[in-house]
Amino acid sequence: MEPWQTPQTNLTDIPIAQELSRRIPRSADLQAENRALQILARQLATSPHTLLKTLVAIAQDLCSAGSVGVCLLAENADSEQIWRWEALAGAWAAAEKTNKPPTLRFSGAGRDFQTPQLYLHPEQYFTDLQQLEMPIAEALVVPLYAVNQPLGAIWIVSHDSRQFDTEDLRIAIALADFAVAALQIDRADRTASAFRDRENHLQLILDSAKDYSIFTLDTGGHFTSWNAGSERLLGYAEAEIVGQHGRIIFTPEDSAARKPELEMHLALTEGKAENERWHLRKDGSRFWGSGLVMPLRDAAGELQGFLKIMQDKTERRQIEESLRQSENRYRTLADAVPQLMWINT
Incomplete structure (x- = not known):
């Protein structure tokens, strides 16, 4: 099993994983990731409507990204599908208007709502990004998809030489599960009929978190x-x-x-x-x-x-157990060295 694979998520099924695997992966900070997922789990149970703002900040930290954004699918006045930004973190959140990402139209861009994508200079595909003064070196885009319905995407962006790898992809997919669950709760709470069907909606939410x-x-x-x-x-x-x-x-x-x-x-x-x-x-x-x-x-x-x-x-x-055993063997050897040296002398 490769380092980025788990029994629940096989990243080798994702086309860009092969490209990312050619890059030198950074070490996983499992403790930081576990703490972050616990924060999201608590917020999902208590205040899911504000979870996306927390999620983008966590994604920026765990992936060392320049900016992170969650955009949701919508329609404009001309009934065109667009991506409208719902939450931002990093440079995008702190930037002035000229450097905040605009609403994205899909003209000239692929509409793959189910598969993560890695865009090098994404302004080539999303021409609305060309108006930004802040450059985008690459963007890891992970779709938010639930029960045959595309909801939006998480954008994890580098503005410099930072390159993403399979560890970033694995983290982004895990975070997407929480985003989908929060969005489904929010949409269920916005409709009167969802109250009668709350049990069914809850089951759909739970089933979407496959990992x-x-x-x-x-x-x-x-x-x-x-x-x-x-x-x-x-x-x-x-x-x-x-x-x-x-x-x-x-x-x-x-x-x-x-x-x-x-x-x-x-x-x-x-x-x-x-x-x-x-x-x-x-x-x-x-x-x-x-x-x-x-x-x-x-x-x-x-x-x-x-x-x-x-x-x-x-x-x-x-x-962790293997590391402990290795450390114990090293300590045993180190403790035995003075005795061995005394015998030899």
Whole structure:
């Protein structure tokens, strides 16, 4: 498995991944990425309508980009499809009017709404960008796409010699999941009919986050919803898991130690419960899951249950364990050196 591949997302299926893989990849900062994803997870549960502004700032930081923007598909007065900017970070956000990106028209540009694109000097394809005084060396554009519906795109932009690589592509795809979820929540809340269909809309939102296991529990710890990412990671179909107690995905030793109940208790008393531990799949195999549990409350503040978002971090765990073992071997050797030198003398 290549460094940019995970069991959930195979980047080799994306054409530009081959081009990006020729570039020297930077080291992944997994701790910073995990902290950022936890921030987005909490905001998705509490204030999804402001998530895009947080997301572009996080993308700029994680990808060391000059500018980042989220643009959404819309129609102008002439019924032409355009990209209208919804959130900006970096140089674009701080720039004067002459250097803020304009609404983008699609004349002369490819309309691939499903596949990430890497544009070198994108003003060749989006002529509206030619009016900017600030140059754009390259742009990594990741579409926001949900249930056969294009929503927009995340633009991650370099204004200088900074070149993006497969690590940036992997991060951008993960962030796109959160952007899509937030946009779907926002659009559902804007329509009256969405209130009647809220449960169905929520399931679509959960299923769009394919790289994450997202599920809800009632106040007693029983599963009440289960997204497609959960089925891929844990092996249970929604029909067979809903109604079961959450301890079914915990190891026997953690269940005996009442870890499922402790997670819910911490979420209630602290507002969240972050955890990393071994979990069980349906087939009995184990994986190292990194998760966050948050309480779900209604408009009156009454507890309705819990939301948990989890990722498979087994590969990271194995790397960290290998590093610890190497460090221990080095320390053992270093401790033995004085004794060996004494014997030889």
